[in-house]
Amino acid sequence: MRKLKVYEPKEIKTVYISGRITGIPLSEAKRNFEEAEALLLEKGYIPVNPMKNNHDPDTKGWIDHMLEDIGGLMRCDGIFMLNNWQQSKGARIEHYIAVEMDITVITKL
Template sequence: MTEKGRKKRVYISGQITGLDEREYRAFFNKAEDVLRQFGYEPINPTALDETENTEHWSWHDYMKRDIKLLCGCDYIYLLPNWRNSKGAKFEYMIADMLQIPCLNLQDIQEATE
């Protein structure tokens, strides 16, 4: 399913609602940096908020966009706080149903040893 030589795309999922913007962006950006460092193409939905006009978006609008992004990925990466998020739990459920495997830091570290 992935083209030879193409970086594996990893969707980052975690809690956003209820956190300060700086806090959740820091979590997502750190995960993006780590994934990129190990040769993956991270898909950070919070980074897209800066390039799209999301000022009047509802939770549903974000989820519709983010589910499309997730469906185009090879893996999902769950931030440690993902269980605190209705949206992240929904993204995990979709990934599970579509057989998009979860990638975790232990997997990444083992693959590079």
């Protein structure tokens, strides 16, 4: 029988926000991320909002955005998944990376 790996709780300071951007109006995506950012600040976290990395689809391609976003994620202690994250290929990739890299996943605050 395999033994489960036991992880010690760690202090979470910086939290990356992940959710759907592509396929919804940019204004809606920005609002969702801004609301999450405010909530994280209120709870005492340091939020990392990838929408502040200029997610205008006219300036860069999806892969370029993902490369920047994954770099931001890798510098965080946790990742906060917005309610719509499962409808986003990019957010599912970020979730997978977080799980594999032992970054704490937060789904509710």
